[in-house]
Amino acid sequence: MATVAKRGMGDREMLATPDDLETWLHVAGLPPAEEPATPSELDSARALREAIHRLTWSRVDGARPNRAAIRVVNDAASAGTPAITIGADGSTAVPAPSAPVTASLALVARDAVELFTGPLAHRIRACIGHDCSLFFVDRSRPGSRRWCAMAACGEKASSASYRQRHPGAR
Known part of the structure; x- marks a missing residue:
């Protein structure tokens, strides 16, 4: 939820x-909103984003997680999620063509629950770029990875380090 x-x-x-918010749902690969998103749903999405951010920093810093943030994520995760059906071929999952915004946000919240409680929780890092x-x-x-992506932040750091070691190089 890097918005x-x-x-x-x-x-x-x-x-x-x-x-x-509707554009973000599309870009994030979530079901599009059944109805136009409302200001209240936008507030809910931002609150979920901020709660996930606080919990992520807690994990990275090794600090005690914020209870209010946990409540926000849990509340969002408790909403019904969009239905997924089996396609006509019998082996393809077909996502819902649309869903209430709260249902799409529930998917995000449940992903956060799985991340923070799963086997990769100790591997959450902040990029050092x-x-x-x-x-x-x-x-x-x-x-021991240090950057979100080598092609972006890692390359910038490598280039800066090279320029520092070789001041005359272009």
Whole structure:
């Protein structure tokens, strides 16, 4: 739910309107809203995002999780989720063509529950890129990954390190 760009370095809200929420549902691969998203649903989505963010920082810092954040995630997770059906071929899962926004947010909340309570919970990391505010799950064998993506933050760090070691190089 990285819908605040450059968190802590400018905080650009990407869920500014209910329309933005509908766009995010589509981009995130979640069922589109059955009805136009409402300001209340936008508030719920932001509250869920902030709760997940607080819980993620707690995990990264090894701190006690915020109880209010846990309640927000649990409340969102308790909503009914969109129905998935079996396709005509008998082996393909067919996602719901649309769903209430609360149902799509329940999927996000349940993913958060699975992440924070599952076998990869100890692998949640914060990217160390100097201008990055993303989290990631370190799936590397040694568990020593430092960047959200080598192609983005890792490459920037490698290039900066090279330029520092070789000041005359272009």
